[in-house]
Amino acid sequence: xxxxxxGGSQVTATASGLPTGATCQLVLIGRDGAxxxxxxxxxxxxxxxxxxxxxxxxxxxxxxxxxxLVDNGIELTGTAP
Numbered sequence: 001x002x003x004x005x006x007g008g009s010q011v012t013a014t015a016s017g018l019p020t021g022a023t024c025q026l027v028l029i030g031r032d033g034a035x036x037x038x039x040x041x042x043x044x045x046x047x048x049x050x051x052x053x054x055x056x057x058x059x060x061x062x063x064x065x066x067x068x069l070v071d072n073g074i075e076l077t078g079t080a081p
Contacts, residue, residue, distance in 0.1 A: 002066065008057040011038060011066060016049040022070045028058050029065040 001012045013026060025040040039054035068076040 002060050002063060004060050005055050007059070008055055009060045009063055010053065010055040012051070012053045013066065013068075014049060014051045015068060018043045018050075018068075018070060018074075019072065020045045022072060022074075024071070025069045026052060026054060027067045027069060028056050028063050029067055030058055030062050031064045032062070034058070035067075 003010050003012075009028065011026065011028065015024065018024060020043055022043045023040065024043060026038050028036040028038055030036065036056045036058050038056045039052050041050060041052065043050065068074075070076070
């Protein structure tokens with residue numbers, strides 16, 4: 001979920017099904033192509049599901065997509081509302 005927050009955006013995301021041990025990064029993609037990393041985590045075997053709430057100085061109307069980048073080359077892209 002992408003919402004306006006303090007002059008920028010706040011993203012609340014839930015990830016599941018990612019490979020154990022993978023290092024992941026959540027990235028906002030601006031309409032102008034800018035890539036804004038906003039948080040990261042390492043997938044733990046005990047976490048079947050993982051949630052993240054982070055913010056960035058990029059207003060929701062300037063966000064085109066939200067990506068999850070995984071260290072093994074997987075890139076998961078979601079569209080912004």
